[in-house]
Amino acid sequence: MPSRTIAVAAALAAALALSACGKKGDPEFPPGTQFETVPNAQGKLEKRPKKPQRPFALDGLLN
Known part of the structure; x- marks a missing residue:
């Protein structure tokens, strides 16, 4: 069970870290x-x- 908890925590931490990537703006x-x-x-x-x-x-079928 502890290894599963660690794996879930690591996946959650990775998802949170990657979700903050990017540049705000146009x-x-x-x-x-x-x-x-x-x-x-x-x-x-x-x-x-x-x-x-x-x-x-x-386009030929849709028009």
Whole structure:
């Protein structure tokens, strides 16, 4: 039983330690990203990265 308790405690500690990883804030886009200006829900303009126009394999069936 003690080894199981230690294993659960170690897994919990690892999960808590890894859940705190990361950077808070807006995502950083790669250099050369093209942006477009679109209105948001409040009517203000905001810049968003343009989404690539890649055809999806099932577009013919879905449209």
